[in-house]
Amino acid sequence: MKFKVSAELEYDVKAPSTLILNIHALRTAHQTILDEKLLITPYVKIEELNAMNGENRFARLDIPDTGLVSIKYEALVDNYYEVKDHSNVEEIPVAKFDASVLPYLNPSRYCQSDKLYRLANNTFGNIRTSFEQVFAITDWIYKNVEYLSGFTNSETSAYDTVTQQAGVCRDFAHLGIALCRALTIPARYFTGYAYQLNPPDFHACFEAYLGGDWVLFDATRLIPLNGLVKIATGRDAADAAIASIFGDVYCTNIRAACQYVDEAPFKPIYYTRSIFDGVTYL
Structure with missing residues (x-):
């Protein structure tokens, strides 16, 4: 199943600061990222980090100047869901x-x-x-x-x-x-x-x-x-916070969206x- 996801965030930066964002879709055995892009306005240095467990993806933004910072993320994701009957599954000690x-x-x-x-x-x-x-x-x-x-x-x-x-x-x-x-x-x-x-x-x-x-x-x-x-x-x-803020920064807007874009009907x-x-x- 294919989904198009997006996030828009805006921050008012009052002093040089750092943002750590957690808005990227994960790459997992059941979730494949077909396409994605991250746009920061105005441009700032971006560094992608992975969590110690290897799953969560973070984007670290070093913001040297004051003013409004706009962040837009989009991704096309292919998901696979497996339905199992766990009612009688063997318990693991x-x-x-x-x-x-x-x-x-x-x-x-x-x-x-x-x-x-x-x-x-x-x-x-x-x-x-x-x-x-x-x-x-x-x-x-x-x-x-x-x-x-x-x-x-x-x-x-x-x-x-x-x-x-x-x-x-x-x-x-x-x-x-x-x-x-x-x-x-x-x-x-x-x-x-x-x-x-x-x-x-x-x-x-x-x-x-x-x-x-x-x-x-x-x-x-x-x-x-x-x-x-x-x-x-x-x-x-x-x-798993969407954003971790280090500095004098205020969130002025946050939006997220998810659209189903597969050809097969959604069940x-x-x-x-x-x-x-x-x-x-x-």
């Missing part, structure tokens, strides 16, 4: 996890799984398989947390979301991650471009490590699961009914 998975078991800045241990185990601990547990977590979040724009801020954590029972996609993702980790299920933050998201914006959800695969979940149910173009993953939003994939009724997903 922690002792056999790959070392790269282990950091996603631990509490992090926005995902305090240690504080949510009792909630997670009392609510989901008796569910039969890890897949069913994660499915139940996303269903519980959707039913108990109101999607409410502007209600939370950059300091809001999973623990805050439980008590406030409201938030945006970032908060839904952090809560899902924290509850998974409290059940000893590795989980990581996912940010990307989102097809059919209204209004258009960057979108956050999460992946859980099940049966040796990273499986995508979105507790907001705002978009089809196969309508995402991955930008970054991390322990939480701190690892959305959702988790449709509870797996307890015998259906995993379509």
